[in-house]
Amino acid sequence: MGPGGQWVRAAHTALSGALALGLFLHRTDVRGQAERGELLQPLVFASLVLCSVLLHWRLSLMDPGFVRAEEEAKADKSEEQSMVIPQVPSNIKMRRCGYCMVKQPMRAKHCQLCQHCVRRYDHHCPWLENCVGERNHPLFMVYLSVQLVVLLWGGHIAWSGLYFEQSWDWLRHNVFLFVSFFLIIIFTTVVLLLLVSHLYLISCNTTTWEFMSHHRISYLRHSELENPFDQGVVLNLWRFFCSRHLTAWEKIYYHGDSEPV
Numbered sequence: 001m002g003p004g005g006q007w008v009r010a011a012h013t014a015l016s017g018a019l020a021l022g023l024f025l026h027r028t029d030v031r032g033q034a035e036r037g038e039l040l041q042p043l044v045f046a047s048l049v050l051c052s053v054l055l056h057w058r059l060s061l062m063d064p065g066f067v068r069a070e071e072e073a074k075a076d077k078s079e080e081q082s083m084v085i086p087q088v089p090s091n092i093k094m095r096r097c098g099y100c101m102v103k104q105p106m107r108a109k110h111c112q113l114c115q116h117c118v119r120r121y122d123h124h125c126p127w128l129e130n131c132v133g134e135r136n137h138p139l140f141m142v143y144l145s146v147q148l149v150v151l152l153w154g155g156h157i158a159w160s161g162l163y164f165e166q167s168w169d170w171l172r173h174n175v176f177l178f179v180s181f182f183l184i185i186i187f188t189t190v191v192l193l194l195l196v197s198h199l200y201l202i203s204c205n206t207t208t209w210e211f212m213s214h215h216r217i218s219y220l221r222h223s224e225l226e227n228p229f230d231q232g233v234v235l236n237l238w239r240f241f242c243s244r245h246l247t248a249w250e251k252i253y254y255h256g257d258s259e260p261v
Contacts, residue, residue: 001090005060012056012127019183020049022055022176023154028161045157048150053144055219057127064133065246069102106219106249107134107229109209119246122207137242141202144195151188155181205229205236219253228253 024031024042034042094103097117099110109121111131120134132140158181162174201211206227214220220228229252230236241246 005086008129009057009060013053016049016053019154019180020046021155022180023161026161026177028157030157030178031161045150045153048146048153052146052150053141054138055146059136059143060130060138061127062130062136062139064114064131064137065108065121065135066114066133067097067100067102067105067108067117067119069100106253107207107210120207120249121209123209130151141195141198141241142197144191148188148191148195151184151191155184158184187218202240203233203236205231205239223253 024034030042030045032072033039094105097104097110099112100115100117102117104110104117105119107120108117110117111121111124113124114131116131118131118133120137122132122137124131125140130136158177161177162181198208201207204227206229210217210220229249231239231252
């Protein structure tokens, strides 16, 4: 987690709060419902905005799956700890990271911004100022889904407050809604593309880093399969969204063979 995380969190909170408050203060559907005492939809919308902010904070502060040197020692001494941290078969040698010198599990990558190796590294998200890895990737998908609902609903609310006349007074009274609608369109496009692309990658059991750098990653270049981790769409989705434990990817990669691929 980079040092700029507090500024990113503050910017996200301020932008979300300002846009939501502006939609309530202008002549929009949600304001009209609140004035008529129809509070269900305004409260649900406000709750979703709050939920998206809390999810952003949680993801920004969450351990994405850092590989820590003390885990290795604890796993050797504690049977309970060895159940939490996936154990690699003894006949498979793990490489050491050249930056932090920890034993690097397969699919992990060192992030120079976070200064840690991250399990099943996907990417470093500048909007979170944190990595997306094996521990927080499912929650990242939940965040994108909630954010998309908020943006689509917010765009509808902003559009409901716009009325069109050829006068400067009209422009002065609608400039906030115009700017809000324009920003919401941009953010919606980005979030939608992220959500769709990540769902595709998850269904294939690959990561953004592996997809973009396939030719540079040794365990992918030396594999006879295009994607040695792909176990079918259903199992890939189940493992990603339903599995509560970290995965020893070496076991899937080698399929129990004693010799590396």
